[in-house]
Amino acid sequence: MHDDLNWAIGGEAGDGIASTGKIFAQALSRAGRHVFTSKDFASRIRGGYTAYKVRTSVDQVQSVVDRLDILIALTERTVDENLDELHADSIIIYDGDRTEFADFESPAEVTGLDIPLKDLAEDAGGAIMRNIVALGAVCAVADFPIENLDESLEKRFSGKGEQIIENNKQAARLGAEYVAEEFEDVTLPYELETTDEDYVLLNGDEAIGMGAIAAGCRFYAGYPITPATDVMEYLTGRIEQFGGHVVQAEDELAAINLALGAARAGARSMTATSGPGIDLMSETFGLVATSETPLVIANVMRSGPSTGMPTKQEQGDLNMMLKGGHGEIPRFVVAPTSVAECFHKTVEAFNLAEKYQLPVYVTADLSMAVTERTYPPEEFDMDAVEIERGKLVDEDEISAWQNDTEQFRPHADTADGISPRAVPGTEGGVHMSTGLEHDELGRRTEDTDVRVDQVDKRYRKVDTAREREQFDYREFGDSDADNLVVSWGSNEGTIVEALEYLDGDDDPDIRVVSVPYIYPRPDLTDEVEAADDVVVVEANATGQFADVIEHDVLERVTRINNYTGVDFKADELAAEITESLA
Amino acid sequence: MSSENVRFTDFKSDKQPTWCPGCGDFGTMNGMMKALAETGNSPDDTFVVAGIGCSGKIGTYMRSYALHGVHGRALPVGTGVKLANPDLEVMVAGGDGDGYSIGAGHFIHAVRRNVDITYVVMDNRIYGLTKGQASPTSRSDFETSTSPDGPKQPPVNPLALAMAAGGSFIAQSFSSDALRHQEIVQEAIEHDGFSLVNTFSPCVTFNDVDTYDYFRDSLVDLSEDDDYDRHDYDQAKDAILDAGKEYLGVLYQDEDSTPYSEAHGVTENMAELPDGAPDGATDLVREFY
Ligand SMILES: Cc1ncc(C[n+]2csc(CCOP(=O)(O)OP(=O)(O)O)c2C)c(N)n1
Ligand code: SF4
Ligand SMILES: [Mg+2]
Numbered sequence A: 001m002h003d004d005l006n007w008a009i010g011g012e013a014g015d016g017i018a019s020t021g022k023i024f025a026q027a028l029s030r031a032g033r034h035v036f037t038s039k040d041f042a043s044r045i046r047g048g049y050t051a052y053k054v055r056t057s058v059d060q061v062q063s064v065v066d067r068l069d070i071l072i073a074l075t076e077r078t079v080d081e082n083l084d085e086l087h088a089d090s091i092i093i094y095d096g097d098r099t100e101f102a103d104f105e106s107p108a109e110v111t112g113l114d115i116p117l118k119d120l121a122e123d124a125g126g127a128i129m130r131n132i133v134a135l136g137a138v139c140a141v142a143d144f145p146i147e148n149l150d151e152s153l154e155k156r157f158s159g160k161g162e163q164i165i166e167n168n169k170q171a172a173r174l175g176a177e178y179v180a181e182e183f184e185d186v187t188l189p190y191e192l193e194t195t196d197e198d199y200v201l202l203n204g205d206e207a208i209g210m211g212a213i214a215a216g217c218r219f220y221a222g223y224p225i226t227p228a229t230d231v232m233e234y235l236t237g238r239i240e241q242f243g244g245h246v247v248q249a250e251d252e253l254a255a256i257n258l259a260l261g262a263a264r265a266g267a268r269s270m271t272a273t274s275g276p277g278i279d280l281m282s283e284t285f286g287l288v289a290t291s292e293t294p295l296v297i298a299n300v301m302r303s304g305p306s307t308g309m310p311t312k313q314e315q316g317d318l319n320m321m322l323k324g325g326h327g328e329i330p331r332f333v334v335a336p337t338s339v340a341e342c343f344h345k346t347v348e349a350f351n352l353a354e355k356y357q358l359p360v361y362v363t364a365d366l367s368m369a370v371t372e373r374t375y376p377p378e379e380f381d382m383d384a385v386e387i388e389r390g391k392l393v394d395e396d397e398i399s400a401w402q403n404d405t406e407q408f409r410p411h412a413d414t415a416d417g418i419s420p421r422a423v424p425g426t427e428g429g430v431h432m433s434t435g436l437e438h439d440e441l442g443r444r445t446e447d448t449d450v451r452v453d454q455v456d457k458r459y460r461k462v463d464t465a466r467e468r469e470q471f472d473y474r475e476f477g478d479s480d481a482d483n484l485v486v487s488w489g490s491n492e493g494t495i496v497e498a499l500e501y502l503d504g505d506d507d508p509d510i511r512v513v514s515v516p517y518i519y520p521r522p523d524l525t526d527e528v529e530a531a532d533d534v535v536v537v538e539a540n541a542t543g544q545f546a547d548v549i550e551h552d553v554l555e556r557v558t559r560i561n562n563y564t565g566v567d568f569k570a571d572e573l574a575a576e577i578t579e580s581l582a
Numbered sequence B: 001m002s003s004e005n006v007r008f009t010d011f012k013s014d015k016q017p018t019w020c021p022g023c024g025d026f027g028t029m030n031g032m033m034k035a036l037a038e039t040g041n042s043p044d045d046t047f048v049v050a051g052i053g054c055s056g057k058i059g060t061y062m063r064s065y066a067l068h069g070v071h072g073r074a075l076p077v078g079t080g081v082k083l084a085n086p087d088l089e090v091m092v093a094g095g096d097g098d099g100y101s102i103g104a105g106h107f108i109h110a111v112r113r114n115v116d117i118t119y120v121v122m123d124n125r126i127y128g129l130t131k132g133q134a135s136p137t138s139r140s141d142f143e144t145s146t147s148p149d150g151p152k153q154p155p156v157n158p159l160a161l162a163m164a165a166g167g168s169f170i171a172q173s174f175s176s177d178a179l180r181h182q183e184i185v186q187e188a189i190e191h192d193g194f195s196l197v198n199t200f201s202p203c204v205t206f207n208d209v210d211t212y213d214y215f216r217d218s219l220v221d222l223s224e225d226d227d228y229d230r231h232d233y234d235q236a237k238d239a240i241l242d243a244g245k246e247y248l249g250v251l252y253q254d255e256d257s258t259p260y261s262e263a264h265g266v267t268e269n270m271a272e273l274p275d276g277a278p279d280g281a282t283d284l285v286r287e288f289y
Helices: A017-030 A076-081 A117-124 A127-141 A147-156 A162-182 A204-214 A229-235 A252-264 A275-290 A318-323 A339-356 A366-370 A395-401 A448-468 A491-501 A525-530 A544-553 A570-581 B024-038 B055-061 B074-084 B096-102 B104-113 B158-164 B178-190 B212-218 B233-241 B260-264 B281-286
Strands: A005-012 A034-040 A049-057 A070-073 A091-094 A111-114 A200-203 A217-222 A245-248 A268-273 A295-301 A332-334 A359-365 A372-375 A432-434 A474-477 A483-488 A510-515 A517-519 A533-537 B046-050 B065-068 B089-095 B118-123 B169-174 B195-200 B219-221 B246-253
Touching: A005 A017, A005 A076, A005 A127, A017 A034, A017 A049, A017 A127, A017 A147, A017 A200, A017 A372, A034 A366, A049 A076, A070 A076, A070 A127, A091 A127, A117 A127, A117 A162, A127 A147, A127 A162, A147 A162, A200 A204, A200 A366, A204 A217, A204 A229, A204 A268, A204 A295, A204 A339, A204 A359, A204 A366, A204 B281, A217 A229, A217 A252, A217 B074, A229 A245, A245 B074, A252 A268, A252 A275, A252 A295, A252 B065, A252 B074, A252 B104, A268 A275, A268 A339, A275 A295, A275 A318, A275 A359, A295 A339, A295 A366, A318 A332, A318 A359, A318 A517, A318 A544, A332 A339, A339 A359, A339 A372, A339 A448, A359 A366, A432 B055, A474 A491, A483 A491, A483 A525, A483 A544, A491 A510, A525 A544, A533 A544, B024 B055, B024 B089, B024 B118, B024 B178, B024 B195, B046 B055, B046 B074, B055 B065, B055 B089, B074 B089, B074 B096, B074 B104, B089 B096, B096 B104, B096 B118, B096 B158, B104 B158, B118 B178, B158 B169, B158 B195, B158 B233, B169 B178, B178 B195, B178 B246, B212 B219, B233 B246
Parallel strands: A005 A070, A070 A091, A091 A111, A217 A245, A217 A268, A268 A295, A295 A359, A332 A359, A432 B065, A483 A510, A483 A533, B046 B065, B046 B089, B089 B118, B118 B195, B169 B195, B219 B246
Antiparallel strands: A005 A049, A034 A049, A034 A372, A200 A372, A332 A517, A474 A510, B169 B246
16 A cells, blocks of 8 residues: 555536635645645636546655546546556546446446435525535545545635535545445445644745745735636735735736836846746836836746637746846846745745845746645744845945035946845935846947946846855755756756666665756856766746756857947957967 | 035036937926926936936936836826835826827826836827827828828827826826926926826827927916816816817816825835844744645
């Protein structure tokens, strides 16, 4: 028998699949079990197959596996969709009275439990509770004390009144009793042990939202898009309690400009979106970066290009985030590698944005965004959160940053590349900024020297960050191994679990490096050179991070660059080429 | 700077405008600076957001906290500034192309939101900066480099758009009627909610139709009409939809409209932060039990 149990409920969109799954996941978490959930959903609200899967163990779980132990099938298609994952000990719970199950025969070797879910639900007070009857049945099948469901039912139906809660508890009990009475002879090989641990259960989007509030984010503007909408929905109703506000913008162009405005006014500000929204934001992204405005942009990736597969996983936007937008401008890209890291990296992103006065992408991907995972609550230690606002100057410090005509210099060309920042309302700090190339005062210029100075100054911030920050990677497996596996984003958990499948004598030894900082990033040259073979794992077709790694270790090309805005000149260029070949 | 001693020239930067001599934008800007000074604002607590166009250069020629943004997106920026710090006086300024073409989507929604900012559209019925193409407010027979026989589509009526979107302050002014322009902008600043001032700012270089003379001859100042009540929705609607006339003045004002800040309870300056997570943040973790 396995230590972990894999459970799923599947049916049509609109069948209450997600909320039922969440109730079960929460009950497990409350009972001190670790949980990892995944969702298989279509973007249509009604019709179409949808499923919610839960993997649970007393030990940490951080990936899905290709095995299903208990399945609540509300439609026959649910069985078909999961056939590959069923095995001899699998149990299917279904309602033989539901039309499409009339002649249903469970697949060979799998045990089918035909339970009148609807009838029992009606006995408890309404057909709508048939999923809860099924959950009760699962408790009996998996030897999981039914009381554990009660708290999560109370939580789910807290706004609906005592009676509804009682009815649901009753529905669960009827399901459990039915299994105990009718399937006495059936072997039920599962037992869901409980522990005294207290876990919290949350998904990546929620972790990003919570991280934002913890980091002092006060302003959020966004336009709904799967799978980033949860960030906005999480913040709505919560951020207000901390003096903040959420604006649902008319589109992503507005969203990023609203967020930019709030940031110019001095608020910690953010927007979240997915690929199509990132595309729309790219013109303003350049403005944010060149006006040196701190801004956090969460990009919760989904499958592209264009509308792509909106409810499917992909890590396809790396190039866009690293290079997107016309012209050249530094931006930071951090990529949390787990649900908890979504929290920590969001907090860090707000600090990086203000310390280096630039836009910071926090990028999660669909799997991580919608995956709920359990953690001990200490993982989200609010006392450990530190707010660092960088070179924010107040009235007393202003004069040090004024020129000889007492004008504030918001783009002062400093040794570390970072300029002072005065929030509007600060006496003596009056200044403008612009998307045009500008001088230290933030005013338009086409002077070639000033242009080059400002470009260099902006890139110098990256060098400064490399000196001052720890852009580390996370390491797993055997640190002396000959083989290196590199990962970014949500693949970390799966790779770590995959290592357990690779512990045989004939299996390769593996060192895993999981990289949460895409730009600036840790230098992996030594790691790559020390390895015999290097494998980069990512959820995309072309290997966008692999390109980055290869680029970093390859030193073949000498660069001659001209960004003055003035044409190359033949005689000068000849001299430069000669010099660079010397 | 204490606002009592503020003079309008304090709102002038040391950059000399590069607008063509005679450009309407000079007068539009002067009136804005005077209105700001007259309403007790100082450059330290004023934020100007400028669009892209000849008009957008205003952000550079005025002196205040300012952002010169990308083409068409000035309104959302101004909205964000105001929501994050309601103590700031926020002025958004840009061209007719910036506001009613590339930024038209934002225009409608900014009006609907009714955030307490003032939007001055420097309407010259042409694209000035790109050297003379048809704008959304160009007449249907106005010949330009991209419309040799005229755009052959009716111009947008920005005042009607604002009214349809539930606007609470809808006004029109003329840059060369300096006193009235200043008065109207002043009223817009004082209005509690979103204010639109569509300011005719003639382009002397690329528009030989909507000229100073044309506006001087055709504009009807509603303040001179004793029977006109700007609070009367129907009367305002008729004036705004009257295709045969060009009006000057505050065409409509709803003084009882609920500004966004009140509807949503956003009244705090969001710039100040503690050194760590805000008080009560741990409750957020508990929610996930
Ligand atoms: C995305 C984008 N498209 C096109 C342009 C080029 N462009 C600059 S200003 C402008 C039109 C300006 O017209 P208007 O807003 O009426 O301002 P005016 O110059 O007349 O004051 C255009 C098309 C641009 N800057 N950005
Ligand atoms: S081109 Fe027209 S709008 Fe632009 S500065 Fe000259 S007169 Fe003014
Ligand atoms: Mg124009």
